[in-house]
Amino acid sequence: MNILYHGTLDRGETWQHLCAERLPEVDFRCWPDIGDPAEVRCLVAWTPPADLITALPNLEVLFSVGAGIDQLNLDAVPDHVRVVRMVDPGIIEGMAEYVVMATLALHRDMPFFLAEQRAGRWSFRAPPMPSARRVGVMGLGELGRAALDALMPLGFRLSGWSRSAKAIDGVECFAGAEGLEPFLASADILVCLLPLTEDTRGILCRETFAKMPRGAMLINAARGGHLVSADLIKALDSGQLSAAMLDVSDPEPLPEGHPFYAHPAVFLTPHVAAVTRAESAGLVLIDNLGRLAEGAPLVGEVDRTRGY
Numbered sequence: 001m002n003i004l005y006h007g008t009l010d011r012g013e014t015w016q017h018l019c020a021e022r023l024p025e026v027d028f029r030c031w032p033d034i035g036d037p038a039e040v041r042c043l044v045a046w047t048p049p050a051d052l053i054t055a056l057p058n059l060e061v062l063f064s065v066g067a068g069i070d071q072l073n074l075d076a077v078p079d080h081v082r083v084v085r086m087v088d089p090g091i092i093e094g095m096a097e098y099v100v101m102a103t104l105a106l107h108r109d110m111p112f113f114l115a116e117q118r119a120g121r122w123s124f125r126a127p128p129m130p131s132a133r134r135v136g137v138m139g140l141g142e143l144g145r146a147a148l149d150a151l152m153p154l155g156f157r158l159s160g161w162s163r164s165a166k167a168i169d170g171v172e173c174f175a176g177a178e179g180l181e182p183f184l185a186s187a188d189i190l191v192c193l194l195p196l197t198e199d200t201r202g203i204l205c206r207e208t209f210a211k212m213p214r215g216a217m218l219i220n221a222a223r224g225g226h227l228v229s230a231d232l233i234k235a236l237d238s239g240q241l242s243a244a245m246l247d248v249s250d251p252e253p254l255p256e257g258h259p260f261y262a263h264p265a266v267f268l269t270p271h272v273a274a275v276t277r278a279e280s281a282g283l284v285l286i287d288n289l290g291r292l293a294e295g296a297p298l299v300g301e302v303d304r305t306r307g308y
């Protein structure tokens, strides 16, 4: 079997070595050393150029380097090609840690205390107990579930929203379009961990913010396309929302001069919430290549009609 990797060379080399050790029968190539393109059955990439996809006439599987697949431009990928996202324990652990960090920073009023510090003021303000705050997680997949598990011991009230109904101990679960309004109505801190699809693009918008409790806070660690930036600025300026922690933006990097950079209630991280870890993700990829060879189901295979 031949597999082609397109991306940063250090990760490619780690995976190439891992593959040589564990699956010596697989010929792992790192772009631009494609060899004969007709021999390539699998491509692993974050954002492969469209002309690379068309150059591979026998491509069967496209593996995303990340947990998301929206960045792959699937319009350029023939329908018969299977698409697989990365279900990496390193990504899952990283996201759980980020959500805990961001939730605690917002819950403990860090935006207020930082502003007061910058203004040279010593301003006492007691934070509410975690049990007085509800954290609502949008998306109850690999990352949403891990984030909720990590939040659970901290004492927050927890809720979650997904497309299909779920039952999770200690979490009030809502589902579908009809579940969105009651879910939002009690979300003091809203965490977005949805995949970016036609249904979820722009979901963090004026209508959504208006349904949340006044002064609520937002964490977006999913994709920049979920958020309508101008609506967030208005919600923050009007006090409907009080702070936002954003790991992702549209576009990335966020252009110089974008209002988010200077807004006192916006806190940015440059898409670092959960990084694909070469070692742990490499093992997941190797496992999937073994499964492919055996004709077994692939971990993280995406339903292309659903978009995630």
Ligand code: NDP
Pocket: 066, 067, 068, 069, 091, 095, 138, 139, 140, 141, 142, 143, 144, 161, 162, 163, 164, 165, 176, 193, 194, 195, 196, 197, 199, 200, 221, 222, 223, 247, 248, 271, 272, 273, 274, 275, 308
């Ligand atoms: P999963 O596919 O495991 O989970 C997706 C969840 O979203 C599921 O619970 C699904 O519902 C729900 N969902 C999808 N569409 C809708 C909808 N229309 N309405 C309500 N719920 C919906 O994804 P992951 O948890 O692995 O990843 C989520 C996203 O996180 C990725 O797609 C990526 O964009 C982002 N990400 C960001 C990173 C960062 O560093 N900032 C790192 C890694 C990922 P159901 O369970 O019913 O199917």
Ligand code: OXD
Pocket: 065, 066, 067, 068, 069, 091, 274, 275, 276
């Ligand atoms: C991912 C990401 O999807 O890093 O894995 O955003």
